[in-house]
Amino acid sequence: MTTRDKILADVRRNQPPLVAAPDIAVWEDKAKAKGALLETFATVAGNVGSRVVLVDSIDKLKAHLVITPGSRVLTSMPQLLDIAKDAAQFANKAPHEMENVELAILQAEFGVAENSALWLTEKQMGTRVLPFICQHLALVVKSTDIVPDMHAAYLRTQGSDHGFAAFIAGPSKTADIEQSLVLGAHGPRSLVIFVLMG
Secondary structure (H helix, E strand, C coil), X not given: CCHHHHHHHHHHHXXXXXXXXXXXXXXXXXXXXHHHHHHHHHHHXXXXXXXXXXXXXHHHHHHHCCCCCCCEEEECCHHHCCCCEEHHHHCCCCHHHXXXXXXXEEECCEEECCCCCEEEEXXXXXXXXXXXXXXEEEEEEEHHHEECCHHHHHHHHCCCCCCCEEEECCCCEECCCCCCCEECCCCCCEEEEEEECC
């Protein structure tokens, strides 16, 4: 017996016993309580520094936006092209061309109640760097697209094929230097989440 075979035999012999996977019905039960999911989502989002605004329509969303004249605003949502430029037009340009974006308004595919993370794919971002280089970020998610936890979130992403995607939760923050909290050190200084009810 070679040394390699001996090591592999030892590894096989010392495997822990198999443990049954948790019952997925628990997650399905959580998903049924949509009102509780939204309340949890909003509470957690507030705790990590985001602001949650419930709106009934895109028009009501627009009414909540405060856009300074002359500021650069990009979106990947066709319904908002009357107040912002199309982010997709920057997809093949250098990321530095977006360094002065004041506000990015993007549609999230879904949100996660337990940590207020929002799942965005490259398609929703318009360009990969946009949600990270803008000064302020506004994400839009449908209330029906909030899942209870990361288990349900990963089930929802199964089978999707994206070149790039990310979970985003809260504005950028760090407290590395002197344990002083700094917002916007590595990304947006603020995050507002518009939840489309219905």
